[in-house]
Structures are given as structure tokens and as C-alpha cells.
Amino acid sequence: MATKIDIGICTYRRATLVTTLESIARQILPPETHVRVIVADNDQMPSSESMVRDAETALQLDILYVHAPAKNISIARNACLDHASAEWLAFIDDDEIADPNWLASLLAKSNQFDIVFGISRAQYSPTAATIFRKLDLHSADLSKEREIKTGYSGNVLIRLNSIRAHAIRFDLQLGRAGGEDTVFFYHARIAGLTLGFAPESIVQEPVPAQRENWTWLMKRQFRSGQSHGYCLATLDGKPRFSIFLLAICKFVALAILAFVRMFDLDAARYSWWRAVLHLGVASFAIRPKFLTLYGN
Numbered sequence: 001m002a003t004k005i006d007i008g009i010c011t012y013r014r015a016t017l018v019t020t021l022e023s024i025a026r027q028i029l030p031p032e033t034h035v036r037v038i039v040a041d042n043d044q045m046p047s048s049e050s051m052v053r054d055a056e057t058a059l060q061l062d063i064l065y066v067h068a069p070a071k072n073i074s075i076a077r078n079a080c081l082d083h084a085s086a087e088w089l090a091f092i093d094d095d096e097i098a099d100p101n102w103l104a105s106l107l108a109k110s111n112q113f114d115i116v117f118g119i120s121r122a123q124y125s126p127t128a129a130t131i132f133r134k135l136d137l138h139s140a141d142l143s144k145e146r147e148i149k150t151g152y153s154g155n156v157l158i159r160l161n162s163i164r165a166h167a168i169r170f171d172l173q174l175g176r177a178g179g180e181d182t183v184f185f186y187h188a189r190i191a192g193l194t195l196g197f198a199p200e201s202i203v204q205e206p207v208p209a210q211r212e213n214w215t216w217l218m219k220r221q222f223r224s225g226q227s228h229g230y231c232l233a234t235l236d237g238k239p240r241f242s243i244f245l246l247a248i249c250k251f252v253a254l255a256i257l258a259f260v261r262m263f264d265l266d267a268a269r270y271s272w273w274r275a276v277l278h279l280g281v282a283s284f285a286i287r288p289k290f291l292t293l294y295g296n
Contacts, residue, residue: 074175
């Protein structure tokens with residue numbers, strides 16, 4: 001029996017989309033596996049359409065172009081959900097490069113789970129600080145998680161019927177803050193869907209120079225904390241005061257650790273980075289608002 005997969009790519013004015021599509025064209029797939037690509041353009045104007053049409057011809061890919069304005073990634077992700085017609089929907093970012101066995105590795109675990117995540121591995125520039133390579137904070141990798149409670153959209157395979165049965169959507173209020181995928185997959189787990197991990201499924205993601213710094217990492221970590229606070233309060237239904245109290249205790253403990261490590265700057269920054277996550281949780285508990293990272 002043939003396996004049909006739709007691959008969703010949300011894009012916004014990125015020429016790297018062509019490189020992503022080229023990596024999809026190089027996929028080594030099991031027999032009787034049919035792939036279609038859905039490109040959801042989140043720009044106000046259909047700015048990527050001609051580039052997508054050219055790539056479709058050159059790479060001989062089956063591509064559905066969808067204009068899904070504007071400047072809100074959740075709109076584009078939901079457009080992929082709405083236009084998908086296959087049993088499975090995979091997501092990959094428009095600046096990622098899929099290894100040849102990326103999709104096949106996700107498929108290999110699909111009989112065990114409703115949702116399967118792979119690894120999004122950061123590629124640093126030659127000028128990136130050594131500490132970023134050492135800690136690898138830009139990558140998305142669930143291999144160290146004892147229990148998968150949520151995930152990310154940069155490398156994932158989703159059983160569409162399971163998602164649609166529970167009417168799970170990407171939250172529009174998170175479409176410019178980021179973290180919409182964190183909440184989406186957290187919701188899926190709460191609804192009873194099973195989450196798995198395929199470590200052999202790898203995509204490479206070059207890190208832009210403007211993100212190879214602690215300022216950007218701290219902002220993203222703070223927003224990640226806000227997303228986690230949202231999940232605890234809205235999906236788990238926990239009282240905000242108890243969320244705040246626990247988060248602030250963890251923040252203080254890690255902030256003290258950062259101070260103790262002040263003579264080892266890299267260690268201190270790492271401890272502070274961990275502390276900032278809990279500060280974000282505490283922030284959301286007292287003021288339900290999200291830091292805007294994207295779409296400006």
C-alpha cells in the first residue's frame with residue numbers, strides 16, 4: 001500500500017527555501033512513498049511564488065504553493081494543516097537542509113507514534129564563539145529527554161487524523177512571539193497523542209550571524225519560559241500563583257549559581273541562561289504576555 005506524505009514549509013522572504021527544496025528532492029524514500037510539498041508563503045504579497053514555481057520545474061517536485069499572509073507563522077502552519085491531504089504531514093523550516101534519510105527515518109518510527117521528532121542540528125559560522133559550539137544551544141534535540149512532553153516544528157512527522165480528531169491548531173497569538181509549536185505539541189500530548197523521537201532523522205540549520213550571541217539566546221529562552229508558563233496555566237490548568245512560586249524559586253537558585261560561577265564567564269552565562277527560562281515562566285504567571293521575537 002502506498003504511503004502519502006505532505007511536507008509543510010512555511011516561508012517568509014527567504015532565498016534559502018530553494019536549498020531546502022533541493023534537499024527534499026534528494027530524499028531516499030521507501031518504495032511506494034509519494035511526497036508532495038506545501039509551501040505556505042507568510043509574506044503580505046506572494047513574493048516567493050515565482051521562486052517556488054521555478055524550483056518545482058527544476059527539481060521535478062510536486063509542490064502546492066499557498067499564499068498565507070501575513071507576518072504570523074501560525075497562519076502559515078495552519079494553512080499547511082488545512083491543505084494537507086495525505087496521511088502524514090512533515091514540517092521542515094525554510095532555512096534547513098534535510099539529510100538524505102531525513103524523511104525515511106521519521107517514517108520508520110511512524111507505526112509507533114502519532115508524532116515523531118528528529119534532530120535539528122545547528123551549523124555555526126567560522127566566527128561563532130567556541131562556547132556556542134560547545135553548548136550547542138541553538139540545536140533542537142530530544143535525545144536527552146526522559147519523557148517527551150512537547151517538541152518543535154523544524155523536524156517532525158505528524159499523523160494528520162490524530163490532530164484533526166482533537167481540532168488542534170497553531171495558536172495565532174503566538175505567531176510572532178514564537179513557541180506556537182511548543183504549545184501545539186504540548187496540547188497534542190495532553191489530548192492523548194503519542195510523541196516519539198527518531199535520532200537518525202537529521203536536518204542541518206545554519207545559524208544566522210545575528211543569532212550567534214547571548215542577547216538573542218536569552219530573549220528566546222525567556223520567551224520559551226513564557227510559552228511553558230502558558231502551557232502550565234492554560235493546558236494543565238495549574239494555578240498561576242503556584243506556577244509563579246515554583247518558577248521564581250528555580251530562578252533564584254540558578255541565579256545564585258551563576259553568581260558563584262562569576263569567575264568562569266561561560267559557566268556563569270550558561271547558568272544564567274537556564275535561570276532566564278524560569279524567569280519567563282514567572283513573568284507569564286503574573287502577566288500573560290509574550291515577547292515578540294519575529295515578524296518585525
